[in-house]
Amino acid sequence: MRKNLVFVFLIALFATASAGVRTVYTINDRWKFCPGSPFDAQNIGADDSSWETVNIPHTWNNLDGDDEIPGYYRGPAWYRKSIFVDESRENQSAVIVFEGANQVVELYVNGLYVGKHIGGYTRFNFDISRFLNYGKKNVFAIKVDNGYDPNIPPLSADFTFYGGIYRDVYLMFVDKVHLATNDYASSGVYIRTPEVTEKKAVVEITSLVSNDTDSPVEIILENKICDATGKEVKSLRTNLKIASRTTETGIQKKIIIDNPLLWDIDNPHRYQVYTRVYDKKGDVLYDEVSNPLGLRWFEFDPERGFFLNGKPRKLVGNNRHQDYLAKGNALRDEMHVRDILLMKQMGSNFLRVSHYPQDPVIMEMCDKLGIVTSVEIPVVNAVTDTPEFLENSVNMVKEMIRQDFNRPSVMIWGYMNEILLRRPRTDEDFLKSYYPVVEKTARTLENTIRKEDTSRYTMMAYHNAPDFYERAHLTEIPMIMGWNLYQGWYEPDIDEFQRLLDRAHDKYKGKVLLVTEYGPGVDPRLHSYKPERFDFSQEYGIIYHRHYLREMMARPFIAGFTMWNLNDFYSESRIDAVPHVNNKGVTGLDRERKDTYLFYEASLGNKDVLRIGNREWKNRGGVVNTVENTCVQSVPVFSDYPVVELYVNGKSIGSKKCEENIAFFDVPFVNGENVVEAVARKNGKELRDMIRIDFKLIPDDLKNGDVPFTEMNVMLGSPRYFEDRTAEMIWIPEQPYKPGSWGYIGGEPYRRKTGFGSMLGSDIDIFGTDNNPIFQTQRTGLEAFKADVPDGEYSVYLYWAELDTDKKKESLVYNLGADTENGGYSKRTFGLEINGNPVMDKVDIAEDYGFGCAVIQKFIVNVNDGKGLTVGFKRIEGEPILNAIRIYKNY
Ligand code: GCB
Ligand code: CA
Structure with a gap:
C-alpha cells in the first residue's frame, strides 16, 4: 500500500518535470x-x-x-x-x-x-x-x-x-517550442537595465522563442524576477504567436524594481530571472531558462577613474590564462573556480578575461564574487586582409557578447590586443596599405559591439608604440585605452613607466586609461639578493610590482589595472627561465603563490593579512657569514598591520615597521630545521604565521670543524640562488676564491648584450635539463675554481652549456628589446686539469655537444696532503667557460 503511494507520487513528479x-x-x-x-x-x-x-x-x-x-x-x-x-x-x-x-x-x-x-x-x-x-x-x-x-x-x-x-x-x-538555441549559443534571453539608481531600477527583457513544429503556436511568455532569497519581485506575462519553424521576439519593457538591491564589488547581490514559455492557456510549461540579473550602474571618467553605483572604485586585478601544469587548457570546472577564488583572496576586484572568452564558470564566479570583468576576442598581434578574417572576427564578437550579455560582472568588451606588434612587414609601402586594413577591422568590430550592446564600454590594448596606433587611428576608436607596459622588464628604465602614464594622460585627453598588462617574469625557484631586471628572481618581482602598484595607485586617472598574469602559462614559442612557459604569473603553473602574490594580498585592501614570504623555498641554503656559524639572509614578511615581530627558532629577532606592506628581516639560519614565526598586533587583534625551512649551511672556512663540509653546488657568473625541487638541492651564487675557502679565480660573468644594455646570463633554452637557470649563467675566461676542502674522495661535477649561439639568434617574438644580440659564437677550446693533472686536453663544448645543451661531467677525485681541490682551465682558443660546479664528498 505504502509502496504504491510512493509510486503514484513519483509518476506525478515526472509528469510535470518532463513537460517543462x-x-x-x-x-x-x-x-x-x-x-x-x-x-x-x-x-x-x-x-x-x-x-x-x-x-x-x-x-x-x-x-x-x-x-x-x-x-x-x-x-x-x-x-x-x-x-x-x-x-x-x-x-x-x-x-x-x-x-x-x-x-x-x-x-x-x-x-x-x-x-x-x-x-x-x-x-x-x-x-x-x-x-x-x-x-x-x-x-x-x-x-x-x-x-x-x-x-x-x-x-x-x-x-x-x-x-x-x-x-x-x-x-x-x-520541447519543440522553446527559448531560442539558434542565436550564437546565447541563452535566448537578453536582460537590459536602461536605468538603475538606488531608488529604482528599470528592467527590459527580450526573449527569443523558437517554434520547431510544423504548425504555428500561441504561447505565453513569462519572466519572473526573484531576489537572492528566491522571493518573487516581479512577474510578467506576454502572449506571442510564432509561425511554424521560426523564432519570434518577445520584449517586456519598463519592468520597475523599487529600492533595488545593488550588485556591487563588496556585496554582489544578484536577482534571478526565470524565463518561461507556456502554452496559450498557461497550463503547460514548455521551457524555462534562468539568467542572473545584477542591478548596478557604472561609469569611467577620464580624470577620476571608475565609478560603480556612484562610488569611486579603483579596479585592481589580474589577467588570466586558462591553463595549468601538465593539463594545458583542458581544465575541469573546479580548476577554473579555484583561480577566481585565488584572485578574490588576493584582493582583486577586476579580471581582464584575456586574450579570449573563457569557461562559463569563470564568468559565473565573477558574478558571484563581485569581480568586474572585461572580456575580449582573440584578435592578437596582426590581422589578415580578407573578408573571411573580418567575418570570423565579427562572429566572435557576437558570440562573446550574446553569450555573456546578462552577466552583471561584464563592463567592458575588448577586441584587439597589441594588434600592431607583429606587423607582417615594416616597409612604408606595405604599411600604407596595412594600417587602413587594421583600422577598418577595428572600426567594424567597434561598431558591431556598439550595435550589440549599448550598455558597456569598448576597449583595445596597445603595446608601447603609440605612434603606430595613432597612425592607424586606433587610438581614436575604442572608449577605453588599455596599455600593456613592461618598463623595467623588457625595457630598462622602470621610471619610464610612470612618465609614460603621465604623457598618455596629457595626450589622450578625454580617454579612459587602463593599464591592461604589466609584470616581470618570476621563476619561483630563483632568488637573489642582488636582484636585477630579467633575472627571474622572486626578489626582482617584488621590486617591480611594488613600483608599479605605487605609481598606479597614485594616479586617479588610471581607472584600473590588471597585472600580467594571475598564473604562469604555457607559450610554446617562448624561452625564459622555464622553456615554453611565461613566468609572469603571481602564481605558478601549479598555482604556487609567489612572493608577488603575497605582496598583493597584503596590499589590496584585504584585512588582517600576515604572510611570511619565501614560503615555498623549502630547501634553502647559504654560506656561513657570522661568527656564530649562522647564515643571515633576508626574509620578507607581508602584512597590512603597521609592525611585525619575528621569531627565529623560538627567539625574537625584533620588530620592524611594514613599509608598503612589507618588512624585511635579517634571519640567522642554522643548519637543519628553522622555525620562523611572525606576529603582528593591531587594535587588540593578533595575527600569527609560521613556516619551517630546511637550511643547508655551506662553510666559508673549509677547515671550520663546526660546520663540516659535505657538499656545495655553485652557479658561476651568478648572484642567484636556485632550488632544484626534484633533487631537493640548493644552488648558491659564486664567490671569488680566498685561501682556506672556495671560489673562482679570474674571468667575468657572462652577460648577454641586448637592445638595451646587458643582462645577466642567457635566455636561450637549454636542452636536456629541467633546470635551465643552472646553465643559463656562466663565467667566461676563468683560470680555476678552487676549494680548500679537507682530504678525502670527492665527486666533482662540472656543468656546461655553450650560451653563445652559432648564428645570430632568431629574435624571440616576445622578448621585445630583451633579445640576445651577442655577436654569436666564436670557437672556444680549452684544457682541463684537476689538482695539476691534465684530465682533458681539449674540451670543445659546442663541437662535442652542440649549442645550448646541458653537459654534466663527473670526475672522481682524491684530495690528499691537505692540498684541497683545484679545477684548472687552460686556454687554447677563445675563453674557457664553466656554468656551475658541484663538489660532493663521497667519503
Ligand atoms: C604582452 C602580450 C601578452 C604577453 C606579454 C608578455 O604584451 O599581450 O600576450 O604574454 O606581453 O609576457 O610578454
Ligand atoms: Ca566548463
Whole structure:
C-alpha cells in the first residue's frame, strides 16, 4: 500500500518535470580519440578500436611543451563516441552544446554531416534532432582542427593554441517550442537595465522563442524576477504567436524594481530571472531558462577613474590564462573556480578575461564574487586582409557578447590586443596599405559591439608604440585605452613607466586609461639578493610590482589595472627561465603563490593579512657569514598591520615597521630545521604565521670543524640562488676564491648584450635539463675554481652549456628589446686539469655537444696532503667557460 503511494507520487513528479524543464547533461567521458585524419573517421562503421580513450576536457597538446622538439601538433584530430538516446526524446529538439573547442569543429552524427564551427574560445551548438535514432545508439564523430588558418584569429600570440574539445560538451533536450538555441549559443534571453539608481531600477527583457513544429503556436511568455532569497519581485506575462519553424521576439519593457538591491564589488547581490514559455492557456510549461540579473550602474571618467553605483572604485586585478601544469587548457570546472577564488583572496576586484572568452564558470564566479570583468576576442598581434578574417572576427564578437550579455560582472568588451606588434612587414609601402586594413577591422568590430550592446564600454590594448596606433587611428576608436607596459622588464628604465602614464594622460585627453598588462617574469625557484631586471628572481618581482602598484595607485586617472598574469602559462614559442612557459604569473603553473602574490594580498585592501614570504623555498641554503656559524639572509614578511615581530627558532629577532606592506628581516639560519614565526598586533587583534625551512649551511672556512663540509653546488657568473625541487638541492651564487675557502679565480660573468644594455646570463633554452637557470649563467675566461676542502674522495661535477649561439639568434617574438644580440659564437677550446693533472686536453663544448645543451661531467677525485681541490682551465682558443660546479664528498 505504502509502496504504491510512493509510486503514484513519483509518476506525478515526472509528469510535470518532463513537460517543462529542459534536460542538459554532459557527455564528456570515454571518447575515442585519434590525431590526424584516419580513413573513414566520420562513418558509422569506422574502426576506432585502436584509438586512445580520453575524457573531455581534453587537449592533445598538454605535454608538448615539455620536449625539445620545437612547435606542437597543429592539425586535425578526431573524437568518436556512441551515445544512447532515449526513445522518449523523439518529440523534442535535441541540441549538442560545446562550451569551447579549438579551433575548427566539424560534427557528424550517424555518418551524416551536421555542421561546422570556427573559433576556439566561444560556445556553440548544433541542433541534431533530425540526425538522431531514438531508442538507439548514435555515433558521434567530431573533427577538431587547430591548424594555422590565416582567416581565423588569433594568427599568433604568446600562448599555446592547444587543440581539442577542451571544455565541457553537453546534450540538451528541449520541447519543440522553446527559448531560442539558434542565436550564437546565447541563452535566448537578453536582460537590459536602461536605468538603475538606488531608488529604482528599470528592467527590459527580450526573449527569443523558437517554434520547431510544423504548425504555428500561441504561447505565453513569462519572466519572473526573484531576489537572492528566491522571493518573487516581479512577474510578467506576454502572449506571442510564432509561425511554424521560426523564432519570434518577445520584449517586456519598463519592468520597475523599487529600492533595488545593488550588485556591487563588496556585496554582489544578484536577482534571478526565470524565463518561461507556456502554452496559450498557461497550463503547460514548455521551457524555462534562468539568467542572473545584477542591478548596478557604472561609469569611467577620464580624470577620476571608475565609478560603480556612484562610488569611486579603483579596479585592481589580474589577467588570466586558462591553463595549468601538465593539463594545458583542458581544465575541469573546479580548476577554473579555484583561480577566481585565488584572485578574490588576493584582493582583486577586476579580471581582464584575456586574450579570449573563457569557461562559463569563470564568468559565473565573477558574478558571484563581485569581480568586474572585461572580456575580449582573440584578435592578437596582426590581422589578415580578407573578408573571411573580418567575418570570423565579427562572429566572435557576437558570440562573446550574446553569450555573456546578462552577466552583471561584464563592463567592458575588448577586441584587439597589441594588434600592431607583429606587423607582417615594416616597409612604408606595405604599411600604407596595412594600417587602413587594421583600422577598418577595428572600426567594424567597434561598431558591431556598439550595435550589440549599448550598455558597456569598448576597449583595445596597445603595446608601447603609440605612434603606430595613432597612425592607424586606433587610438581614436575604442572608449577605453588599455596599455600593456613592461618598463623595467623588457625595457630598462622602470621610471619610464610612470612618465609614460603621465604623457598618455596629457595626450589622450578625454580617454579612459587602463593599464591592461604589466609584470616581470618570476621563476619561483630563483632568488637573489642582488636582484636585477630579467633575472627571474622572486626578489626582482617584488621590486617591480611594488613600483608599479605605487605609481598606479597614485594616479586617479588610471581607472584600473590588471597585472600580467594571475598564473604562469604555457607559450610554446617562448624561452625564459622555464622553456615554453611565461613566468609572469603571481602564481605558478601549479598555482604556487609567489612572493608577488603575497605582496598583493597584503596590499589590496584585504584585512588582517600576515604572510611570511619565501614560503615555498623549502630547501634553502647559504654560506656561513657570522661568527656564530649562522647564515643571515633576508626574509620578507607581508602584512597590512603597521609592525611585525619575528621569531627565529623560538627567539625574537625584533620588530620592524611594514613599509608598503612589507618588512624585511635579517634571519640567522642554522643548519637543519628553522622555525620562523611572525606576529603582528593591531587594535587588540593578533595575527600569527609560521613556516619551517630546511637550511643547508655551506662553510666559508673549509677547515671550520663546526660546520663540516659535505657538499656545495655553485652557479658561476651568478648572484642567484636556485632550488632544484626534484633533487631537493640548493644552488648558491659564486664567490671569488680566498685561501682556506672556495671560489673562482679570474674571468667575468657572462652577460648577454641586448637592445638595451646587458643582462645577466642567457635566455636561450637549454636542452636536456629541467633546470635551465643552472646553465643559463656562466663565467667566461676563468683560470680555476678552487676549494680548500679537507682530504678525502670527492665527486666533482662540472656543468656546461655553450650560451653563445652559432648564428645570430632568431629574435624571440616576445622578448621585445630583451633579445640576445651577442655577436654569436666564436670557437672556444680549452684544457682541463684537476689538482695539476691534465684530465682533458681539449674540451670543445659546442663541437662535442652542440649549442645550448646541458653537459654534466663527473670526475672522481682524491684530495690528499691537505692540498684541497683545484679545477684548472687552460686556454687554447677563445675563453674557457664553466656554468656551475658541484663538489660532493663521497667519503
Ligand atoms: C604582452 C602580450 C601578452 C604577453 C606579454 C608578455 O604584451 O599581450 O600576450 O604574454 O606581453 O609576457 O610578454
Ligand atoms: Ca566548463
